Amino acid sequence: MFEPALLVLHSPAKPAAGAADPVEPVFTQHDTAAPVANALDLGITRGDGIFETITVINGMPQALDAHLKRFARSARMLELPEPDAAAWKHTLLAAIDSRELVPEAFVKLLYSRGVEGSGQPTGWVWLAESGDFTKARTEGIRVVLLDRGYASTVEQTSPWLLQGAKTLSYAVNRAALREAERRGADDVIFVSSDGYLLEGPTSTVVLKLDDRFVTPRTTLGILPGTTQESIFEIARVNGFETAYEVLTPADLRRADAAWLVSSVRNAAPVNAVDGAPRAIDAELTEAINAGLASRTV
Ligand code: PLP
Known part of the structure; x- marks a missing residue:
């Protein structure tokens, strides 16, 4: 049985220029069942923090640099101190090294504003084995369109709503997702109040037109x-050509896949x-998932 790993970083934020080199060790490994978090951590009391979830295939974290880049972007949007990318990378690789190889695992990076009043962010890494997604990948998923209630211009008009972080x-x-279940579906595609396709609650929409x-x-x-x-x-x-566009529910309905x-x-x-x-393209989906599973970066 794969035992999850939990590692807490000692200094999750990037040290100021000219600061002394960080002291080793970079993290402490904990038992996942042990009480580790402080009850006054703003990540717990206000959800004030950010995270990343990275797939680990046979011990290899996928798209690691892209995840670390997005982690830094989310931190900027929340005005959190810049994460120390080297310390996070070191810690997540140590988490992977501390466990046996499995075909599919995931590692989460969690970074909060820290214990109220401390001015020190908190960072921790959690590694666990992935569930079995064969059915979703092969048979597909039923989605419902749900109004997110924000216009497609929200990031420009109201950056404090942190859409995109x-x-x-x-x-x-x-x-x-519970609303989707009530409606007999498996997942959601959010639509902006002015009628454009956005994203799923934990996923990106991709169409083949x-x-x-x-x-x-x-x-x-x-x-x-x-x-x-x-x-x-x-x-x-x-x-194939690829493009980032403004898409509507009509595009979703007319898409080949x-x-x-x-x-x-x-x-x-x-x-x-x-x-x-709506039709699915099983062969193309299999090729895409095989391509994703064989990433080496
Ligand atoms: N959009 C949202 C809101 C998400 O939470 C996620 C992932 O959790 C994604 C998109 C997909 O991102 P990624 O492919 O990097 O996992």
Whole structure:
């Protein structure tokens, strides 16, 4: 049985220029069952922090640099101290090294504003074995379109709403998934109040329109997806065009194929939208997921 790993960083923020070299060791490893967090940590009391989830295939973290880049971007959006990328990388690799190799695991990087009043951020890394997503990857998922309630200009008009940052405040995302379940579906595609496709609560939308792979533009207040970026690279190598566009539910309905893509689950083909069945491309999906599983960076 794969035992999850939990490592707490001693200095998760990048040291100021000219500061003394960080003291080793970089982290402390804990028993996942042990009480580690402080009850007054702002990550717990306010969800004030950020995270990343990275797939680990046979011990190899996938799209690591893209995840670390997005981690730094989220930190900037929340005005958190810049994460020390080298310390996070060192810690997550140590977490992976501390356990046996399994075909699919994931590692989470969690970074909060820290204990109230301390002025010191908290950072920890959690590694666990992934679940089995064969059914979602092969048979597909039913999605419902849900209004997110924000216009597609939200990132420009209201940056304080932190749309497009991967924050620890995922209660809304979980509520949307419960609403999908109530409606007999498996997942959600959020739509802006002015009618544009956005993203899933934990995934990016990718459509195949003729010979083009398209995804909603990241300026719409959505997370830039690392899995989507890898899929676009795979698509381009295979002769397809790729594009970031403003897309509507009509585009989703007319697409040759549609997927919700994310780390861990990878590409899950959409087989129904709001109860209306839609075709999946099983062969292409298999090729995409094989391409994702064989990434070496
Ligand atoms: N959009 C949201 C809101 C997410 O939470 C996620 C991942 O959790 C994604 C998109 C997909 O990102 P990635 O492919 O990097 O996992």
